[in-house]
Amino acid sequence: MKKSDEQERNIANRLYNLDKKVYETTGSTLGRVFPSSPSFALEKIIDALKINREYFLKNEMTLIANMIGTIRDEEKAAPLKQEYDELEKDILAYNPTIILPHSIDNNDAVASRRFSSDNHLIICISRQFGTGGHTIGFELAQRLGIAYYDKEIIHLACDRMGLNSKDVTDYGIDSSGSSRGILSSIGKASRKFFSTQSDMLFFTQSNLICEMATQESCIFMGRCADVVLTNNNIPHLSIFLSAPFKERVKYEMGIASCDYKTASAKVKTMDQERKNYYQYYTGRQWGYAGNYDLCVNTFFYGHDETIQVLYDMAEMSCKK
Incomplete structure (x- = not known):
């Protein structure tokens, strides 16, 4: 497997798992960003990375960020925020042209505009x-x-x-x-x-x-x-x-x-x-x-x- 393929699958797995953790924490099943089967969701994310569908990644990351922002228990929210920020950095490192929402801590700036x-x-x-x-x-x-x-x-x-x-x-x-x-x-x-x-x-x-x-x-x-x-x-x-x-x-x-x-x-x-x-x-x-x-x-x-x-x-x- 090529290095880029490994990176894509790694990012896809982490994004899918973060989505799962966030919605388990918030208690929402309707709002899952990736409600489909793991295999289908992973291929969809990988496909978005391969052909640079930045609008897809931006939308999905924004939805996850918004849901993390609703978690009022900081002990539960903190590790999810950290995981989100690390994932964001790795996505940008993989492809600097992809424009994603800012980190969770700054996400309220987007809403306030x-x-x-x-x-x-x-x-x-x-x-x-x-x-x-x-x-x-x-x-x-x-x-x-x-x-x-x-x-x-x-x-x-x-x-x-x-x-x-x-x-x-x-x-x-x-x-x-x-x-x-x-x-x-x-x-x-x-x-x-x-x-x-x-x-x-x-x-x-x-x-x-x-x-x-x-x-x-x-x-x-x-x-x-x-x-x-x-x-x-x-x-x-x-x-x-x-x-x-x-x-x-x-x-x-x-x-x-x-x-x-x-x-x-x-x-x-x-x-x-x-x-x-x-x-x-x-x-x-x-x-x-x-x-x-x-x-x-x-x-x-x-x-x-x-x-x-x-x-x-x-x-x-x-x-x-």
């Missing part, structure tokens, strides 16, 4: 159903002293369009009395999905989101706000909240006072509707870590600690 003095603090939160996202987002907004928008966006959009909000669900115009929104079943689009009025509702919501983001600091829950703002070059933080399926079912059982079977069906249905809605209007994969600034397992961190993690990230991003 996200917002200028002319920008409002905008946070977009997407979440799996049953993660407690609504209350987490609301309490985070209260703590930050900023506005909070969830279903209010739908009501405002309906007012602007002259629609009765009672005929509208979270995911589209409900002309049949069903509460299933745009998609009538998994993988099969209903007539509402292609409704011009449904699309008009989405674009009206999008216009409102952009208007609000330029007027005040706020939190948007869902509504594809992260992609809407990205497409309009409006700085924001994008968050995805997840939790193990069984824990989300238990959460729904407590909230809705229903049995496991009913709660399980509700969680599956709502997740699918959110996924279909997001992917239909954005073309992106809902819940994929690479699409967000931060993914948090709310069951692992708990309600209060999740809010603290998000609060710290918001504070870090506003540093000037």
Whole structure:
């Protein structure tokens, strides 16, 4: 094996293993940068090194750096920071033309450049159903002293369009009395999905989101706000909240006072509707870590600690 081949495989192994350690420490399984099999992931990293796909390495290293930055226990974070910095040095030594994010200790400087003095603090939160996202987002907004928008966006959009909000669900115009929104079943689009009025509702919501983001600091829950703002070059933080399926079912059982079977069906249905809605209007994969600034397992961190993690990230991003 050539020396360069040995270097590439060594770097690939270390990057894959660091990713594994970081997500074991943070408790996130959804956010693994390399969720595929070791052999496939290693070949992908080696391929990136061989053909100098610096954007790939930069994105993956940034995701890992961001997750290390959320670990508040310094005893756990310190060895991961050191391993990250050593890996960064070796990647640069292997190919000096590859531009990677700065070391972990300086990573907050990257985040703090996200917002200028002319920008409002905008946070977009997407979440799996049953993660407690609504209350987490609301309490985070209260703590930050900023506005909070969830279903209010739908009501405002309906007012602007002259629609009765009672005929509208979270995911589209409900002309049949069903509460299933745009998609009538998994993988099969209903007539509402292609409704011009449904699309008009989405674009009206999008216009409102952009208007609000330029007027005040706020939190948007869902509504594809992260992609809407990205497409309009409006700085924001994008968050995805997840939790193990069984824990989300238990959460729904407590909230809705229903049995496991009913709660399980509700969680599956709502997740699918959110996924279909997001992917239909954005073309992106809902819940994929690479699409967000931060993914948090709310069951692992708990309600209060999740809010603290998000609060710290918001504070870090506003540093000037």
